[in-house]
Amino acid sequence: MTEVLSAERSQAVDAMLPRSFRVERTRRDTRDTFTLELAPVGGDPLRFAAGQFTMLLAAGVGEVPISISGDPSGGGLLEHTIRNVGSVTRALVATPRGGVLGVRGPFGTGWEVERGEGGDVVLVAGGIGLAPLRPALLQVVRNRERYNRVLLLYGARTPEDILFAPDLERWERDHDVEVAVTVDNGPHDWRGRVGLVTRLVPRAGFDPSRTTAYVCGPEVMMRSTALALRDRGVRADRIRLSMERNMKCGVGLCGHCQLRELFLCVDGPVLGFDRLEPLMSRWEL
Amino acid sequence: MTGAHTLALDDLQELIDILSSRGYSVLGPTVVDGAIDIRPLTSVSQLPHGWGDEQDGAHYRLRRRGDDAVFGFACGAQSAKPVFFPADELLWRSRSGPDGPQIDRPDDDRPDDDRYGPPYAVLGLRSCDLAAIRIHDRVLTGRAVADAHYATRRTDSVIIAVTCTDPAGTCFCVSMDTGPVPSEGFDIALTELYADGPHRFVARPGSPRGAELLERLAARDATDEDLAHAASVGEQAAQRMGRRLDDTNLKNILYDNAESAVWDDVADRCLSCGNCTLVCPTCFCTSITDVSDLAGATSERHRVWDSCFSADYSYIHGGAVRESTRSRYRQWMTHKLAAWKDQFGTSGCVGCGRCITWCPAAIDITAEAGELRRVAEHREERRARQP
Numbered sequence: 001m002t003e004v005l006s007a008e009r010s011q012a013v014d015a016m017l018p019r020s021f022r023v024e025r026t027r028r029d030t031r032d033t034f035t036l037e038l039a040p041v042g043g044d045p046l047r048f049a050a051g052q053f054t055m056l057l058a059a060g061v062g063e064v065p066i067s068i069s070g071d072p073s074g075g076g077l078l079e080h081t082i083r084n085v086g087s088v089t090r091a092l093v094a095t096p097r098g099g100v101l102g103v104r105g106p107f108g109t110g111w112e113v114e115r116g117e118g119g120d121v122v123l124v125a126g127g128i129g130l131a132p133l134r135p136a137l138l139q140v141v142r143n144r145e146r147y148n149r150v151l152l153l154y155g156a157r158t159p160e161d162i163l164f165a166p167d168l169e170r171w172e173r174d175h176d177v178e179v180a181v182t183v184d185n186g187p188h189d190w191r192g193r194v195g196l197v198t199r200l201v202p203r204a205g206f207d208p209s210r211t212t213a214y215v216c217g218p219e220v221m222m223r224s225t226a227l228a229l230r231d232r233g234v235r236a237d238r239i240r241l242s243m244e245r246n247m248k249c250g251v252g253l254c255g256h257c258q259l260r261e262l263f264l265c266v267d268g269p270v271l272g273f274d275r276l277e278p279l280m281s282r283w284e285l
Numbered sequence: 286m287t288g289a290h291t292l293a294l295d296d297l298q299e300l301i302d303i304l305s306s307r308g309y310s311v312l313g314p315t316v317v318d319g320a321i322d323i324r325p326l327t328s329v330s331q332l333p334h335g336w337g338d339e340q341d342g343a344h345y346r347l348r349r350r351g352d353d354a355v356f357g358f359a360c361g362a363q364s365a366k367p368v369f370f371p372a373d374e375l376l377w378r379s380r381s382g383p384d385g386p387q388i389d390r391p392d393d394d395r396p397d398d399d400r401y402g403p404p405y406a407v408l409g410l411r412s413c414d415l416a417a418i419r420i421h422d423r424v425l426t427g428r429a430v431a432d433a434h435y436a437t438r439r440t441d442s443v444i445i446a447v448t449c450t451d452p453a454g455t456c457f458c459v460s461m462d463t464g465p466v467p468s469e470g471f472d473i474a475l476t477e478l479y480a481d482g483p484h485r486f487v488a489r490p491g492s493p494r495g496a497e498l499l500e501r502l503a504a505r506d507a508t509d510e511d512l513a514h515a516a517s518v519g520e521q522a523a524q525r526m527g528r529r530l531d532d533t534n535l536k537n538i539l540y541d542n543a544e545s546a547v548w549d550d551v552a553d554r555c556l557s558c559g560n561c562t563l564v565c566p567t568c569f570c571t572s573i574t575d576v577s578d579l580a581g582a583t584s585e586r587h588r589v590w591d592s593c594f595s596a597d598y599s600y601i602h603g604g605a606v607r608e609s610t611r612s613r614y615r616q617w618m619t620h621k622l623a624a625w626k627d628q629f630g631t632s633g634c635v636g637c638g639r640c641i642t643w644c645p646a647a648i649d650i651t652a653e654a655g656e657l658r659r660v661a662e663h664r665e666e667r668r669a670r671q672p
Contacts (some may be wrong), residue, residue, distance in 0.1 A: 016588075017375050020385045043386065052402045059379060059386045060577035060584045072510050086604055100385020248573045253429035254591070255570030256598060258620065259625035260540070266429065282543050282614035 010222045015102075015251045018057045018102025019043065023095050026078055030161050032084050033128065034093040035069060037077040040220030041100060047080050049110030050135035051242060051270045055250050056080060058091035065247040066092075067132035068106060072139055078103070081131035081163070092127045106257065107250035109270045111136040111240060116212030120149040122204065122234075126197055126217020130163045131155055132242050133216050137167075141175040151178045151204055155197030155217070158185050189229035197221065201228035216242040226273040236274035243269050243276070260285060288490040288496050289507040294355070296502050297408075298329045300445070300473075303501060304406040307445060312368060313408035318349060321361040323368060326408060330431050333358060340453035340527075340638065342647030353484050356409055356477045359453035364414040364566030365407055369438045370421060374588040376573075380385055380523035381392070381582050404441035410471070411449050412464030413456075413637040417566030418444070419470050423629050424569050443494065446471035448519050454527030455638030458649055461530065463635045466519035467491070473498060476515035476650075483625065487515040507632070511573050517620050529652040531658065532622075532632060538661050539654075541621035542617065547657045555648045559592035561640035562617065567625075570598070612647075622654060 021038035028034055040046070047056070050072045056244050057081075064086075070079030084093045089160040095101055113121070113136045113201040125133050125178060133152075140150055154169065156162045162181060165261035171177035181201050198221065215222045222241045229239050245264050257264040259279050261270070277284055292300075304311050305327065313326035317332050322330070332355035334543040337458070339346045342360060350357050379386040410418075422439060425432040443450070449465035458464030472495030475486045485508050490496035507515075561570040571590035577584035591598055594613045599606035605615050625633030643647045 016433075016586075017388055017390070022385070060575065060581040061382070063573065072555075102386065119354075172611050191287060243604065248571070248591075252428060253425065253430065253432055254568070254572065254588075255593070256572070256591070258616075259622070260619065261624040263628070268621075281571055282608045284609060285543065 015104065015250070018055070018063075018104050019046075020100050021098055021103045023099045023101065026093065026097065027097075029081060029163050031136070033081060033163060034084065035079055035081045036092065036095070036101075036244065037070075037079050038101065039077055039101065040182055045075060046106060047074055047259050048072055048104065049136075050113055051111035051132060052103030052106035052108050053132075053250075053269065054078075054107065055247070056082075056088075056092055057071035057104070058088055058095065059100075059102060061091040062088040063102070063104075063248075064088045064092075065107075067242070067269075069131040070138075071110050071142075072135045073142060074111075075124075076272065079234045080133070081128070083128050096224070097154050105250055107166075107265055109266075109268055111242075113139045113214070114138075114215075115238070115240075117143075117146040119145050119147070119210035119212060120151070120206040122151045122153065122206050122211055122213040122229070124153045124197060124201070124215045124217070124229075126155050126221040127157065127161070128163070129215075129217035129221075129242070133214060134164060134167070135275060137171060137177070137215055141171055141177065144175050149178065149206055150176065151206055152180070153197050153200045153204060154179065154181045155221070156181065156183050157198075158183055159187070159190050159192070181206070196224070198224040198228050199231065201225060211238065213239045215239065219244070219280065226277070230273070236277065237272040238274040240270050241273060241276055243271065286312060288499060288514045289487060289512060290499050290502065290504040291507045291511050292488050292502065293503045294329055294484060294495050296504050299499065299502055301326060301408070301578065303498065309404050310402060311406045311408060314356070316347065319360050320345060320625065322349070322363055323365065323407065323409075324597055325360060329355065329600070332356075332409070337451055338453055340455045340642045342455070342649055343643075344647075345563055345642050345644055349505040354450070354477055356447045356475070357451050358451060359451060359456055360411050360413065360639065362639075362643070363564060364417055364637065364639070365368045365410055366417070366421070366566050366568075368407055369418070369442070370425070370432075370569070371609070372437050372590045374434055376586045376588050378509045378585050379583065384659075386584070387566060389559075393421045403438045403615060404443070406443035406445065407439065408445045410444055410446050410467075411458075411637070412446065412467045413445070413461075413635045414566055414659065415446055415447075415467055415470040416461075416463035416635040417637070418460075420567045420629065420631060420635070421532065421569065424478065424567075425633075442453065443498075444471045446474045446491075448474065448476040448515070450477060450518050451521050452522055452525050453642075455641040456526050456636065457528040457530050457638060458636035459523050459526045459529075460532065461632060461634055461636035471495070473608040476518055478514055480510065481514070485511070487511050487657065491585055495650035528649070528651045530636065530654055535632075535654060535658070536623040537641050538628050539619045540659050542657055543619070545657055545660060547653065547660055547672060548615045550656075551614050551653055552609065554648055555594075555610050555614050557594045557610045557613055559594040560643045560645065561650075562592040563590065564639040565621075566635060566637060566639070567621070568592075572597075593620070618650065621650075
């Protein structure tokens, strides 16, 4: 009993203790979104699965859950793409090169991109939702031969808000990824699509009977997208969404991220639409 | 019953002394500010001699019993939750150093206010509160990652339980199958006898440690009469539950009626104050608070109790997920009585009734669950009658 508890104890204490990571580079992606590249201060790089998140700590300011946006194959710097919208995210993106941040995790379920092998893969992103999907795309293009058609449907607010533009080009040019971008609002010289990303689903060129879909964005966008995908004939359990809720601990203890019977930090954030649909159709659940 | 003894009040004092001499912080019920609460205990004279309680929706009063019972009340203002799972827990401290913040684990230096620290021996816990501890053991130590501080406090704790002899109007442990007689999760279980014969306690061991403690007391073996008397006290208490909660099919009723008008009705009365979650012996939600000095050179991270009734609880960028009181009450009750079963295999309610007593608006979880059931079943019947 004592031994079991002490093993649990060290695990739990570690889960609540941040590791120090140094800011190596800060890349400005758009007017309000930045990617931090972090290296551990001592110790091994963080191993993670595409779709997992960490709790990022700006010492003395606070801690927020942020999805990892880098390559899950390991070895490189730890990347997080952060929209500067609150006090903690402001402190995070303002941390100078060489500054130290706290990292807990990785936590939660991943996209499980392997599920899509042998078939078509459709990734649908809304806004900053492209950041958690980036590790999935990097994993897919690294193993491109295992997948049939690969589509990325991406909706941004304006052309200025398009994230990872160099990646989008590279994926399309070098890795046979069919990228379709749409914006809510385009200036007069915008020649691309305007409208909701959901609208791209009905005519996109994938075979619903062998498609696995990965969706990330605002909850209402994910629900409409999942319904559109299901209307096309994609099985609900092959439509995977990444849910967002308030998170404080990351290990299922604090209770904040509950969605009825789910603890989204451990049961999620990535879950199948078969599981989520009844929970997403109720306001304020 | 093997190993049952009959103790006098003096034997209880000796038990407290033995536990103290073994390094336990002994805690038990005492009268504090007009209510019964758990406090450090060195003498049986600190127990609530002759005090009973009167509880109803938004109502708690101590009353003079007219006898010498020391455990003659139903349940105190708090369960053992604050003992094992304090409202404020220091997780770590950090100092700024050359490589960023240096983090110190708190194990090395215990905070000053924790002098009365573990291991704990808690005297006088009710069966409902034992059920709550079993639930917390499952929630906080039985999953992938445990609450380390809780696990430490629980590991070496001694629990001396008491049969509830005088349940209150808000009690419904019988319908939750958690009482009033302690069945498991204790080292010693006492039943206080005061109605006939001398004031005495029938004590049965629930663990080898409990049996050893009872042997040390050199008290006499319980007579068959005492055992029979103790059993009847428990049976009589079971007949006097003030309330009842029908748990049958309750999970599906709650899941299927998330849009019921009953929630609007509760929301008209609920103040969203969070009292129910603070006194609930199983509510375990917490938040993280970072406290730093003005220069930002040192900071502390605390784990503090939180409540699903607060606006911040569900806040994500853009606003709270649960803006309305309706949705917050629905979350609390649906989690407690339904989702808990999916998450942990039991109801999250042990029938102690504290949420009813301490709700300033006298909202009654048994009545609201009953109303939800009534409305749902009425609708089902109407639907069945339609051609």
